[in-house]
Amino acid sequence: MDAREIEIDSNLLQARIETLGKIGRREDNGLYRLVYTPEWAEAVDLVEGWLQQESLRTWRDAAGNLWGRLEGTEAGPVVATGSHIDTVPRGGAYDGALGVHAGLAAIRALAKTFGQPRRSIDLLVVCDEEGSRFRSDFLGSAAVAGSFAEDLGLLRDADGVSAAEAMRAAGLEPARFGEARRDDIAAWLELHIEQGGTLESEGLDAGVVHTITGHRIVRVTVEGRQDHAGTTPMDVRRDAMAGAAEMIQQAIGVAESLGRPAVCTAGWIEVRPGAANVVPGVVRFTLDMREADPLRLAELSGGVDLALGNVARRRELQVATEDLMFRRPVPLDADLQALLARHAEALGLRWRSMPSMAGHDSEVMAPRWPSGMVFVPSHDGRSHTPEEYTPIEQVLPGVRVLAAALWELAYP
């Protein structure tokens, strides 16, 4: 098989990106396709129609994921691909959706060029990856992997609606959620936008992901003593903000000195009482730390904890950290990495091996079955915004790699 023979209909792909990119669009130009909402359901219905146009057999699972199958000649484990169709609030048309478009375009091309595969190829349209409505990250893929551990009755959206209630409103029965689990997936491949600017800045066509980053988020509470901002000399203050500023600077410094891909972000901060002329008594802030290598993640995390304690001791402050998230780095399957790399080479692409510094459905799939990811460039590294964009000519190379890899897994 010469992967260059696989013909992707780029006009159709572009048209479908644009059509789906209108579903859930609001006046601020952003997409709002939060799981189990009417906009989300409209998008799933639209895509199901496309799957049926391509002669895939479709069904919805108990979690609300949409599946479409290109039937193989043999029974047994299937090859699966896809990504998620939900968006963050005010999201864009590429994050998640492009993996659905790419999978469908690849399956369409394989069927047209090579006919029926030996193994069935399943396209998975994940219902909820962002978790924006219920803080239920990876709900859809975790349902498939059988690893969803939250109580659907307790997860609630901003209006107090539980995930279980929302499922019922969308025609799903939460008690049957566990039935979404699959045990017959031989391999999982996902195409996604990079969401960063590395591929674009390095002039590359594609990335083959080796690891999905480890990720720790802590909420730090610094307690000092509220005082008058004029009459309390600096040398007797226990200024929570003075401490927090040093802590943030040092935490960021730990990531800066570790170097790529380590990152540390203080994205949220709150000061009490919050008046210009009062020395703050309490400051709370978050630190989001990520690193793909487990040892370096431990170094980043430990270095930050050490800095927090040192600053607190020196300034006579109390500091407490509450872990909001901890995910260890998830390595992707080495054989699938080699497979994707081989086809990228065969296609004459400029590509690199790289970590994913954002979370993806693939990190939930990887512990259950061999999983691989292909990145395509993100223009200006933007994502989670209506401006996220990848020109079609930068989408196609990744789709070709995906199609070639699906061929190798499903046809011979």
Added chain:
Amino acid sequence: MDAREIEIDSNLLQARIETLGKIGRREDNGLYRLVYTPEWAEAVDLVEGWLQQESLRTWRDAAGNLWGRLEGTEAGPVVATGSHIDTVPRGGAYDGALGVHAGLAAIRALAKTFGQPRRSIDLLVVCDEEGSRFRSDFLGSAAVAGSFAEDLGLLRDADGVSAAEAMRAAGLEPARFGEARRDDIAAWLELHIEQGGTLESEGLDAGVVHTITGHRIVRVTVEGRQDHAGTTPMDVRRDAMAGAAEMIQQAIGVAESLGRPAVCTAGWIEVRPGAANVVPGVVRFTLDMREADPLRLAELSGGVDLALGNVARRRELQVATEDLMFRRPVPLDADLQALLARHAEALGLRWRSMPSMAGHDSEVMAPRWPSGMVFVPSHDGRSHTPEEYTPIEQVLPGVRVLAAALWELAYP
């Protein structure tokens, strides 16, 4: 005259502190006596009754200040004392009110001991110093000094009521505001709690204020670029929070290295968009800088500006500062300082010369006529809280100094 002969009725003084300390008290135990409110009016009525009990002739001026006069034998300029009766929201019984109590106790004692003075002694009960309702700091004393420059129709409280409307509701005519100006004050003396812990920690009875601090408040806006907290490497970020944290640390460092009494406080901060997993695009924070010496204030202020610019340049951020307040240091009258100091010595007090690091009515009075201030200790340095407190035995020495100084200015 031997100041030790002046007998202050400490039981009456204590009782009046407690009685006035109940007016405007809410369930949170704090006092809410914002200018022109019913609670404020109740407090002014109560104090006017006390003034009349002490045979002072009372009147209200056009701004709503209450005056009481111990008539002198001669016409001509008067000696005035007092402080403000309004409180911050959830304030205490000492900030401001103690200067009214002290002035009344001193005048009462002088009249009882020495009879009628040569010069009239006026007690001023300032209607609004905190400015908590209308952001109208020093409204009452500025009316007396003739320096109030705001438009009463434009100043509005949180409910949208203008100061002019509030005055009318309190029975005052805003068009006549200018009539509150006095041109016949020979000297002004004010007793106030220190609002800091210096006197208490040094075991002193009183402070004689040499300068009321200079004061600059700026709102700093740091603009960087909003980015994904995972996929944007540290070395290409323009993280507004990373910059703000360094700026705050360095600004505080400038004050720390200048040493007492320089202070710098970052009391308020806001980050946009404010999500744990998004690199902040914009951070805003305030810096409150104070220093009593004009050259050192310039050094503090300039050092901070320099640090902001340096951090912004290095991190490729935009920084803008908006000045919310600038007040130059106000030196108090040297002769009155010497007078107060002489009587503190004569009374055998442990006292010191010190700056005031908070603002006071005296800074508005000082440009118009010789003005002096006496500080008494604040327990734990607390103020602007229901917990502010000075035990009566730490109030009395300051009242005796005030009485002796009033005697010297008004009697011989």
